[in-house]
Amino acid sequence: MNLLLSTDYADLPHDQWPEITTRQESKDRGWKFYFTGKPCKYGHMTFRYVAVPNCQICNNYYNEQYRKTDLYKRKALIRGRKHEATEKRKKYHLDPKTKAMKNRASKKFRDTEKGAKSRIGEYWRRIHGVDLPESLLDAMYAQLLVKRELKKLRN
Numbered sequence: 001m002n003l004l005l006s007t008d009y010a011d012l013p014h015d016q017w018p019e020i021t022t023r024q025e026s027k028d029r030g031w032k033f034y035f036t037g038k039p040c041k042y043g044h045m046t047f048r049y050v051a052v053p054n055c056q057i058c059n060n061y062y063n064e065q066y067r068k069t070d071l072y073k074r075k076a077l078i079r080g081r082k083h084e085a086t087e088k089r090k091k092y093h094l095d096p097k098t099k100a101m102k103n104r105a106s107k108k109f110r111d112t113e114k115g116a117k118s119r120i121g122e123y124w125r126r127i128h129g130v131d132l133p134e135s136l137l138d139a140m141y142a143q144l145l146v147k148r149e150l151k152k153l154r155n
């Protein structure tokens with residue numbers, strides 16, 4: 001369908017009119033617009049939306065009026081603030097300083113008992129598909145500590 005949006009087809013010769021369809025026909029073809037060849041109740045000879053019953057010129061007018069309302073302005077303000085917050089969050093996570101901080105935190109966590117056990121558990125889950133019980137994790141962690149101590153003695 002050839003779309004000339006915001007055009008009043010009343011001014012154009014009929015051979016330049018788009019194909020006349022019903023709302024259902026356009027809907028069946030997956031089009032967002034339909035053209036009846038008849039003016040809307042305010043006299044606009046243009047496309048109508050399949051989704052809403054308004055003609056395109058009327059709809060533009062309604063949208064314009066809606067944008068002037070306090071409700072729209074409040075919503076726009078909220079959208080703006082949400083957008084700002086999202087951008088701020090994105091920036092924070094992409095900041096090399098944040099990455100360095102996360103790395104430090106994860107290294108620190110690895111050295112704790114909880115961190116070490118979680119890594120051992122993860123490894124067994126990934127490689128062997130086994131969920132180790134807490135008692136085995138304790139034993140393996142103890143083993144790890146023994147290895148570390150032995151390494152220190154050897155050095």
Ligand SMILES: [Zn+2]
Binds near residue numbers: 040043055056057058
């Ligand atoms: Zn209209």
